[in-house]
Every structure is written in structure tokens, then in C-alpha cells.
Amino acid sequence: MxxxxxxxxxxxxxxxxxxxxxxxxxxxxxxxxxxxxxxxxxxxxxxxxxxxxxxxxxxxxxxxxxxxxxxxxxxxxxxxxxxxxxxxxxxxxxxxxxxxxxxxxxxxxxxxxxxxxxxxxxxxxxxxxxxxxxGLPDGVSLNDVMRMIAGEDRDYYRLFFQEPGVAEADLEADVHRSLLGFLYSISGDAVANGDLDEGWDGHFPMGETFSEQLIVPESLPPWLTEDDLEFYIDEITRTGFRGGLNWYRNINLIVGALAPxxxxxxxxxxxxxxxxxxxxxxxxxxxxxxxxxxxxxxxxxxxxxxxxxxxxxxxxxxxxxxxxxxxxxx
Missing domain, CATH: 3.40.50.1820 (Alpha/Beta hydrolase fold, catalytic domain)
Structure with a gap:
């Protein structure tokens, strides 16, 4: 390096x-x-x-x-x-x-x-x-489509990320846990170790938070060192999660933006x-x-x-x- x-x-x-x-x-x-x-x-x-x-x-x-x-x-x-x-x-x-x-x-x-x-x-x-x-029919947004797919009883991580301040508070309450949990939960190791039967598709029970879905391993996966994790923590701590979450908050506009x-x-x-x-x-x-x-x-x-x-x-x-x-x- x-x-x-x-x-x-x-x-x-x-x-x-x-x-x-x-x-x-x-x-x-x-x-x-x-x-x-x-x-x-x-x-x-x-x-x-x-x-x-x-x-x-x-x-x-x-x-x-x-x-x-x-x-x-x-x-x-x-x-x-x-x-x-x-x-x-x-x-x-x-x-x-x-x-x-x-x-x-x-x-x-x-x-x-x-x-x-x-x-x-x-x-x-x-x-x-x-x-x-x-694009989508008039009056129908991509968020509406994601909500329909999720159903009444399930939330979806991209929908949970939409409301400014909500996901920030959830993820920033414990940045170490949020980053380690996210990096592990959708890695191949979570399946190989038996923590998940198959990969997580991002849906979870309505009323729960995103961070509640994260699996925090007792030990780091072999591809992630303590120094690696600390680097990510420092980067996110510098800016917070809002900038990254704002990418998701523009999802509704992508369909129309790409229509040409x-x-x-x-x-x-x-x-x-x-x-x-x-x-x-x-x-x-x-x-x-x-x-x-x-x-x-x-x-x-x-x-x-x-x-x-x-x-x-x-x-x-x-x-x-x-x-x-x-x-x-x-």
C-alpha cells in the first residue's frame, strides 16, 4: 500500500x-x-x-x-x-x-x-x-413497486433507507456493529458458516430496523482484518452515512433519467x-x-x-x- x-x-x-x-x-x-x-x-x-x-x-x-x-x-x-x-x-x-x-x-x-x-x-x-x-405508469414510483413486491408484512432495506434521518440514526448508533454486520451478513461466509440458509435478499419484518437484521460474527471473516474494519469505520465516521444513503433516495428518479x-x-x-x-x-x-x-x-x-x-x-x-x-x- x-x-x-x-x-x-x-x-x-x-x-x-x-x-x-x-x-x-x-x-x-x-x-x-x-x-x-x-x-x-x-x-x-x-x-x-x-x-x-x-x-x-x-x-x-x-x-x-x-x-x-x-x-x-x-x-x-x-x-x-x-x-x-x-x-x-x-x-x-x-x-x-x-x-x-x-x-x-x-x-x-x-x-x-x-x-x-x-x-x-x-x-x-x-x-x-x-x-x-x-418508465413506470403515471403516479407509480419505483418505491411503490418495491413496496408491492415486499408486501404488507415486510419492509425492504432500500425502502427503509428512504426517510432522511431514520436510517442515519439506526446505522450511526453503533458504526462498528453496523459496518461489521453489513459486511458479514451479505458475504458468502454468512451462508458457509450456517448463519443463513441462503443469501439475504434485503427484506425483513415490518416494524423492525435495518440494523436488527445484521448478523455480527464472533470472529472476522478471513478476508477482513481488524485494520480493514477500522479503516472503514474511520471513513464513515468522518462523513456519516447520509451521503451514501442519498444515493438510494434518488432511486425513484433513475427510471425516468434513463428513459432516453x-x-x-x-x-x-x-x-x-x-x-x-x-x-x-x-x-x-x-x-x-x-x-x-x-x-x-x-x-x-x-x-x-x-x-x-x-x-x-x-x-x-x-x-x-x-x-x-x-x-x-x-
Whole structure:
């Protein structure tokens, strides 16, 4: 980690922190919730060693990057705009964009919006969802759809995150427990250790809180050290959870925001990996099939047996090997 260089650039109206290593063609890494550039700690040195300029961003709302208070400053256009601005701010005109969790839809949309800049796209844990032309019926929001799917007796984590202040209070009451519990509960280890029969899909009994659903292990999973956990805690303690939660509070706007791209395909070379126990992010056969239809140059599609949501941390060797092969084939 000593070879990593930290920097800050101004782009898209905010200050963006980044970490980089190596030189060569640019590869930009985008993390998800509730994470940090640090989630790419196993990929940066390997990609740099292979002859690339590997740059991991602290995304809007996280770490040393600015965290605007207003919800409407976390739209998908803002998030993609940050990545575009970062590429320009780094003095580059072209990049491969890589995303995980919430960083995956940002990467997919970056490739969709700006094919001139993003020459290839790789995503982990969240498949590409093709935009739909007509959006949802008038008066029906994505939140309404999620509520209908959940039913009257169940809540859903994305719905629980909607009301400002509620999820913040729940998660920030014990940041250590929240982060450890979230990292463990949707990892492959929770299933392998028998704490869950199968991966958690994000639903839970109505009236309970999100943090009540989290499984806190007696010992850390093998892919997470005490130092790793403390780094995440420090990052979240610096900003609180609001910035990351504001990404979820713009979900209702995504369908309409992407409607102009309905029917469009991502023509650039594409890569996708997920874990077989990861049920929280939509790795269903139908979702994978829809993604395949919208990615005519999908060069790598793999679901790693037994892996959970935190793919690049749980299975870094498999991810690195596949990602390097993808990059080398461009």
C-alpha cells in the first residue's frame, strides 16, 4: 500500500479524493455502499503492475470527497458526472471504468452515456438493467413497486433507507456493529458458516430496523482484518452515512433519467462477475439474461460459487485474474 498516491481534484462542482498507482492506460474504480476506495486495495497494485494507471475514487458522499447535504445532488447524472470529471481532471480522455455495488450502475451508465470516453466497462455484483422507454405508469414510483413486491408484512432495506434521518440514526448508533454486520451478513461466509440458509435478499419484518437484521460474527471473516474494519469505520465516521444513503433516495428518479436511452445497448467490451450467494443485488436468471441481451460485446460473465456481495474482497485472486485477462484483451 506504500506505493499508493493520494490526490484531490475539483470536478463537477465538488472536490473528489482519489488514490492511484502505476502508469499506462487509465482504469477507474468506483466503490459502493457503505464503502471506500479501500475496497479496491487488492486490485490497485495488481492492475498497476500489469501496466495500467489504476485510480480508485472516493465517491460522492464518502471519505475525503465532498458530501453535499441535499438529496438532489446525488442523481445518477451527478454520479456519472463525477467520474467523467475525474477522468478529465486526471488529464486523460479515455478510461476503462470498473464498478462494484452502487459503483456498478455508475459504471454501466458511464459507458452508456459516454461511449466516447469509456472504452470498456467492468462491473461486480450488480448486473446492467436495460432502460425502459415508457418508465413506470403515471403516479407509480419505483418505491411503490418495491413496496408491492415486499408486501404488507415486510419492509425492504432500500425502502427503509428512504426517510432522511431514520436510517442515519439506526446505522450511526453503533458504526462498528453496523459496518461489521453489513459486511458479514451479505458475504458468502454468512451462508458457509450456517448463519443463513441462503443469501439475504434485503427484506425483513415490518416494524423492525435495518440494523436488527445484521448478523455480527464472533470472529472476522478471513478476508477482513481488524485494520480493514477500522479503516472503514474511520471513513464513515468522518462523513456519516447520509451521503451514501442519498444515493438510494434518488432511486425513484433513475427510471425516468434513463428513459432516453431505452433500447440502447452498451457496445463497448463488457465484463460482469457476481457471487452465487449474493441475493441482495439482483443476480437472478432473468436479470442476467436481460443484461446479456443489452451487452453485445459481453466478454466475461461469471458467477463465483459460494461468493457473496463483496466480491473483490472475498475472492480477490479470481477477480484479479479475470479482470486482467479482460483488460489485456482490449
Amino acid at each position: 506504500s506505493d499508493l498516491q493520494h490526490g484531490t481534484l475539483e470536478a463537477n462542482g465538488i472536490n473528489i479524493h482519489y488514490v492511484e498507482q502505476g502508469s499506462g492506460p487509465l482504469v477507474v474504480f468506483c466503490h459502493g455502499f457503505p464503502e471506500s476506495w479501500y475496497s479496491w486495495r487488492h486490485q490497485l497494485p495488481v492492475v498497476a503492475e500489469a501496466g495500467y494507471r489504476a485510480v480508485a475514487l472516493s465517491m460522492r458522499g464518502y471519505g475525503l470527497t465532498d458530501a453535499p447535504h441535499d438529496i438532489d445532488r446525488y442523481s445518477i447524472h451527478h454520479l456519472v458526472g463525477d467520474v467523467v470529471g475525474a477522468v478529465n481532471g486526471l488529464g486523460e480522455s479515455s478510461a476503462v471504468v470498473v464498478g462494484h455495488d452502487w459503483g456498478a450502475p455508475v459504471a454501466w451508465c458511464a459507458a452508456l452515456f459516454r461511449p466516447d470516453m469509456f472504452r470498456a466497462v467492468a462491473a461486480l455484483s450488480v448486473p446492467f438493467t436495460p432502460p425502459i422507454a415508457d 436511452w431505452a433500447g440502447a445497448t452498451i457496445e463497448q467490451p463488457a465484463f460482469y462477475m457476481g457471487g452465487t450467494t449474493d441475493l441482495i443485488a439482483g443476480n437472478t436468471p432473468d436479470a442476467i439474461a436481460a443484461m446479456e441481451a443489452a451487452l453485445p460485446d459481453l466478454r466475461h460473465l461469471e458467477l463465483i460459487e459460494g461468493a457473496g456481495h463483496w466480491l473483490q474482497q472475498e475472492r480477490p485472486q479470481e477477480v484479479n485474474q479475470a479482470l486482467l485477462a479482460f483488460l489485456e484483451g482490449l
